[in-house]
Amino acid sequence: MEHAIADLGVQVEKKRDDLDEFFDEFINSKPIFNDKSVLQSNYNPDKIQHREDYIKDIAKILAPALRKERPSNLFIYGKTGTGKTTCINHVLNKISNIAHTREIPLEVISINCKLKKVADTEYRIILEILKQLGREMPSTGISTNELYKELYDAIEQKKRTVLLVLDEIDSLIKKAGDEILYNLTRINPELKQAEISIVGITNDLTVMDTVDARVKSSLNEEELVFLPYNAVQIQDILGDRAIMAFHSEVLDEEVIPRCSAYAAREHGDARRALELLRFAGEIAEREGSDKVLPGHIDTADKKTERNRIIDVIKSQPKQFQLVNYAIIKTSMKEKHNLVTSKKTQIIEPTTTGAVYDYYNKVAKELGIVTLSLRRISDIIIELEVLGLINFKIVSKGRYGRTRFISVGLPKTLYKEVLDILREDLSIS
Ligand SMILES: Nc1ncnc2c1ncn2[C@@H]1O[C@H](COP(=O)(O)OP(=O)(O)OP(=O)(O)O)[C@@H](O)[C@H]1O
Numbered sequence: 491m492e493h494a495i496a497d498l499g500v501q502v503e504k505k506r507d508d509l510d511e512f513f514d515e516f517i518n519s520k521p522i523f524n525d526k527s528v529l530q531s532n533y534n535p536d537k538i539q540h541r542e543d544y545i546k547d548i549a550k551i552l553a554p555a556l557r558k559e560r561p562s563n564l565f566i567y568g569k570t571g572t573g574k575t576t577c578i579n580h581v582l583n584k585i586s587n588i589a590h591t592r593e594i595p596l597e598v599i600s601i602n603c604k605l606k607k608v609a610d611t612e613y614r615i616i617l618e619i620l621k622q623l624g625r626e627m628p629s630t631g632i633s634t635n636e637l638y639k640e641l642y643d644a645i646e647q648k649k650r651t652v653l654l655v656l657d658e659i660d661s662l663i664k665k666a667g668d669e670i671l672y673n674l675t676r677i678n679p680e681l682k683q684a685e686i687s688i689v690g691i692t693n694d695l696t697v698m699d700t701v702d703a704r705v706k707s708s709l710n711e712e713e714l715v716f717l718p719y720n721a722v723q724i725q726d727i728l729g730d731r732a733i734m735a736f737h738s739e740v741l742d743e744e745v746i747p748r749c750s751a752y753a754a755r756e757h758g759d760a761r762r763a764l765e766l767l768r769f770a771g772e773i774a775e776r777e778g779s780d781k782v783l784p785g786h787i788d789t790a791d792k793k794t795e796r797n798r799i800i801d802v803i804k805s806q807p808k809q810f811q812l813v814n815y816a817i818i819k820t821s822m823k824e825k826h827n828l829v830t831s832k833k834t835q836i837i838e839p840t841t842t843g844a845v846y847d848y849y850n851k852v853a854k855e856l857g858i859v860t861l862s863l864r865r866i867s868d869i870i871i872e873l874e875v876l877g878l879i880n881f882k883i884v885s886k887g888r889y890g891r892t893r894f895i896s897v898g899l900p901k902t903l904y905k906e907v908l909d910i911l912r913e914d915l916s917i918s
């Protein structure tokens with residue numbers, strides 16, 4: 491028995507040695523990060539760069555609320571990571587503070603519709619609005635009609651302006667339909683003393699196409715489009731954060747320019763740039779390097795890009811996967827070299843017509859319902875929004891213009907993506 495314990499002691503000590511060494515090395519190495527949290531996407535920057543004009547535009551549109559007048563409804567569109575949420579939150583904070591100190595009756599209700607259990611259904615979102623207006627309601631047992639009456643009553647309680655901000659509104663429409671927006675935009679004319687304005691924000695315009703035209707025009711009383719950042723602007727944004735995030739002299743001077751160039755490659759996405767920088771820092775740390783080098787950005791880029799693409803492709807509905815498959819397959823051509831008589835595979839842009847024919851053929855073989863050309867065109871647009879494909883319009887002189895579709899995947903991922911699609915679609 492004593493012997494066994496002694497043995498165990500030796501073993502434990504041996505294991506501790508290995509781990510000890512690892513942890514010792516970790517503690518003794520120069521730390522890379524000073525404060526990693528400033529690179530996280532929920533961090534609210536003190537300084538918002540290159541968005542002065544948009545911030546002013548939003549402020550001008552919402553300012554009437556401070557004079558107890560109803561601001562126009564506002565619709566904000568822009569690709570992901572272009573600073574929409576950051577800018578609106580900044581203006582909302584300012585306007586709420588001013589209203590508070592000057593005792594102006596303004597109520598800001600801000601909802602991220604992507605959050606689960608908040609905006610999954612019409613019922614849930616009204617509950618959330620009521621909650622933010624200070625009325626907790628039971629989560630079941632009341633009819634939707636009654637809930638709307640309660641909402642009307644809660645808003646109308648006193649003379650005030652209510653700003654209802656629905657961020658990621660596409661998510662709400664996808665989950666709950668456009669009925670809720672129809673009803674919300676209809677509340678205002680009914681109100682006697684209070685007023686409500688709606689701010690809708692999205693990075694997905696294709697969903698807005700499914701919305702009732704009256705609702706759309708009512709939400710669009712004012713519209714702002716956030717353009718993507720360019721690489722230089724992203725450098726400025728990263729520079730500010732990097733000073734706080736990393737210890738001094740840890741970043742090689744090429745790191746931020748490279749990170750910005752990568753993030754601006756598809757469209758200037760500040761979130762992706764920050765993620766890339768954080769990930770590169772983590773890779774450097776794990777390697778025991780005391781500096782973040784451009785090569786760490788390259789590794790981070792490959793890993794995040796691959797993960798993002800694979801995640802998106804795997805989570806798509808079958809019809810999307812099949813259209814994607816058809817795009818890749820119709821883009822792959824064999825080129826015959828007449829001299830060497832060797833065949834090589836090349837990738838060329840394809841067209842909607844070719845994709846549709848191929849899609850139809852495979853869908854029939856697989857026994858999947860075939861969708862109309864119109865619907866396939868919509869799916870193709872959605873694939874572009876996701877960054878999986880790119881469009882190129884080519885002018886054909888007097889024959890008009892043709893839209894070409896090219897695959898947006900890195901070459902190294904073609905095989906892996908095709909394998910995933912084949913497996914998910916059961917294509918042999
Ligand atoms: N101009 C800026 N200055 C500083 N940080 C910024 C700026 N723009 C964006 N960011 C940062 O980039 C990240 C993404 O920005 P934000 O969430 O505002 O994008 P978004 O347009 O709302 O994207 P999505 O459509 O995906 O919701 C955030 O972490 C934010 O702090």
Ligand SMILES: [Mg+2]
Pocket residue numbers: 574575576657658
């Ligand atoms: Mg956002």
